[in-house]
Amino acid sequence: MSHQSNLYSSTGTELAVDIRNLVYSYSKSASPVINVNAWQVPKRGHVFVSGASGSGKSTLLNLLTGTLQPDSGSVTLFDTDFAALSARQKDAFRAKHIGVVFQQFNLIDYLTVLENLTAAAYFAKNKSLDIEARARQLLDKLQLPASVLNQRADTLSVGQQQRVAIARALINAPHLIIVDEPTSALDADARDKFMQLLVEATSDSAVIFVSHDKSLARYFDTRVDMATLNQAGTVTS
Numbered sequence: 001m002s003h004q005s006n007l008y009s010s011t012g013t014e015l016a017v018d019i020r021n022l023v024y025s026y027s028k029s030a031s032p033v034i035n036v037n038a039w040q041v042p043k044r045g046h047v048f049v050s051g052a053s054g055s056g057k058s059t060l061l062n063l064l065t066g067t068l069q070p071d072s073g074s075v076t077l078f079d080t081d082f083a084a085l086s087a088r089q090k091d092a093f094r095a096k097h098i099g100v101v102f103q104q105f106n107l108i109d110y111l112t113v114l115e116n117l118t119a120a121a122y123f124a125k126n127k128s129l130d131i132e133a134r135a136r137q138l139l140d141k142l143q144l145p146a147s148v149l150n151q152r153a154d155t156l157s158v159g160q161q162q163r164v165a166i167a168r169a170l171i172n173a174p175h176l177i178i179v180d181e182p183t184s185a186l187d188a189d190a191r192d193k194f195m196q197l198l199v200e201a202t203s204d205s206a207v208i209f210v211s212h213d214k215s216l217a218r219y220f221d222t223r224v225d226m227a228t229l230n231q232a233g234t235v236t237s
């Protein structure tokens with residue numbers, strides 16, 4: 001049985017994300033940046049989250065990955081409530097079940113592509129994984145030649161770095177992929193190509209994609225705006 005079906009079948013959940021009464025402020029005196037009454041994303045749901053600069057998109061993503069702690073309320077991913085996990089358990093959960101594509105890609109420049117992917121698999125303690133075989137499969141899916149595996153990350157073009165960033169996010173077959181505004185450096189053609197590859201490569205996972213560029217919303221099943229999320233009420237994506 002695959003790693004992915006294990007988690008789903010053991011929990012029986014239909015939800016990738018279940019947020020309840022989530023409140024977060026950067027300081028006690030400031031009003032909350034995040035105030036989400038209820039937000040649910042189904043497993044394999046692909047959601048586009050839009051919002052103006054400063055509306056709290058990055059803050060929400062940091063709460064979703066457990067790198068920020070809520071003032072109150074809960075973040076539950078695949079039936080696992082983050083509040084019930086120790087810091088170490090949270091790190092392990094994140095490494096295993098969440099793939100993140102960062103705005104600046106965050107590849108380790110002086111390592112090769114294969115070494116970057118290996119590091120991501122190492123943190124997830126994914127011992128049974130044949131990393132090189134999986135890396136080759138992902139590069140192929142993302143239309144990158146296998147020769148880039150041995151190329152240092154800092155010698156790749158921007159478009160290649162983006163695809164490698166997707167491959168790294170997918171190396172452990174995570175159930176949730178979080179993507180933070182990765183297309184700002186691309187022209188329209190490259191952006192469309194990137195989005196198509198991303199959608200194809202992530203069909204087995206839930207995806208939360210954050211951007212202020214609403215033209216990208218057409219690649220997703222559902223869309224939600226930060227202003228809507230931050231209103232009282234329930235949002236089902």
Ligand SMILES: Nc1ncnc2c1ncn2[C@@H]1O[C@H](COP(=O)(O)OP(=O)(O)OP(=O)(O)O)[C@@H](O)[C@H]1O
Binds near residue numbers: 053057212
């Ligand atoms: N470390 C911090 N300390 C204090 N305030 C912060 C901090 N990080 C963000 N903020 C504030 O929280 C609000 C939301 O910021 P956030 O970065 O989540 O917005 P965003 O929607 O991701 O913006 P952008 O699209 O510009 O990246 C902003 O008003 C910002 O100034």
